Amino acid sequence: DGGITQSPKYLFRKEGQNVTLSCEQNLNHDAMYWYRQDPGQGLRLIYYSQIVNDFQKGDIAEGYSVSREKKESFPLTVTSAQKNPTAFYLCASSTRQGTDTQYFGPGTRLTVL
Amino acid sequence: AQSVTQLGSHVSVSEGALVLLRCNYSSSVPPYLFWYVQYPNQGLQLLLKYTTGATLVKGINGFEAEFKKSETSFHLTKPSAHMSDAAEYFCALSGNTGKLIFGQGTTLQVKP
Numbered sequence: 001d002g003g004i005t006q007s008p009k010y011l012f013r014k015e016g017q018n019v020t021l022s023c024e025q026n027l028n029h030d031a032m033y034w035y036r037q038d039p040g041q042g043l044r045l046i047y048y049s050q051i052v053n054d055f056q057k058g059d060i061a062e063g064y065s066v067s068r069e070k071k072e073s074f075p076l077t078v079t080s081a082q083k084n085p086t087a088f089y090l091c092a093s094s095t096r097q098g099t100d101t102q103y104f105g106p107g108t109r110l111t112v113l
Numbered sequence: 114a115q116s117v118t119q120l121g122s123h124v125s126v127s128e129g130a131l132v133l134l135r136c137n138y139s140s141s142v143p144p145y146l147f148w149y150v151q152y153p154n155q156g157l158q159l160l161l162k163y164t165t166g167a168t169l170v171k172g173i174n175g176f177e178a179e180f181k182k183s184e185t186s187f188h189l190t191k192p193s194a195h196m197s198d199a200a201e202y203f204c205a206l207s208g209n210t211g212k213l214i215f216g217q218g219t220t221l222q223v224k225p
Contacts, residue, residue, distance in 0.1 A: 004156075033213075040122065042203065042215040043157075058212070090156055099145040099164070099207045104156035 003027065004105035006091050011110045013078070013085070021076045021108045023091035029103075030096050032074035036060060037088040037107075046089075049074055050096065078110060086112045115140045115208045119216035127224050132176075132191040134219050136204035139185060145207040146187045148178055151218075152200045160202075163187060174198070199223045 004025045013019045025032065031050050035043040045058030049068040063082025068074055074093075078085045089108045094100040120135035138144055145164050149157040161172025168180040178189045187204060204216040 006156075040217060042217045045212060048212070088154075092157075101147070101159055101162055102213055103159070104149075106156045107154070109154065 006105040016080045023074045025093045029093035031094045033092040034076045035090045117216040125222040126194045132194045134189040136187045140208045147205040149203045
């Protein structure tokens with residue numbers, strides 16, 4: 001079945017540690033996205049990528065980094081510079097950026113201890 | 114600037130009653146509009162999408178939404194609520210920035 005997978009489902013991190021969240025899609029989509037979700041704040045865009053080896057900052061990129069070495073994969077690293085990383089992180093993909101429908105993965109809940 | 118406003122962060126209805134979730138948007142270009150549903154600790158699932166053409170859009174699970182340009186609205190409705198409809202619902206807009214802009218979300222509670 002085609003879809004988007006995110007791992008792990010739950011992630012715990014100690015302060016000062018970097019962690020990497022995985023996002024993989026087998027939909028043959030060109031564009032991929034990372035969102036952060038906090039209660040009552042909707043979804044906020046962290047980074048997005050329209051094509052392999054290229055990505056752009058979203059609205060809240062500080063403290064995060066990404067790579068896009070393969071079309072299928074768009075991992076997100078939450079660095080120690082992110083001051084409040086505890087949140088629900090959602091990955092999405094679409095055939096191309098813009099008006100195309102974005103399809104979402106199941107999410108990763110990150111908790112900083 | 115483009116924006117999406119969902120009126121009411123929490124909506125409560127009785128099972129079998131009409132569901133109405135409100136969404137207003139602001140866009141300087143013709144918008145593409147979306148409704149997504151999110152169940153607890155899950156990703157977002159597309160309910161329906163408006164691009165161009167027919168202003169009444171039918172989606173999954175009996176939901177539909179009507180695009181009203183004059184009112185800049187895209188309200189989501191369902192004639193009869195089921196307990197399984199309890200979830201968070203997000204309205205989103207895609208416009209000239211190429212990005213998807215989300216509303217704050219509305220939590221739907223369905224009472225037996």
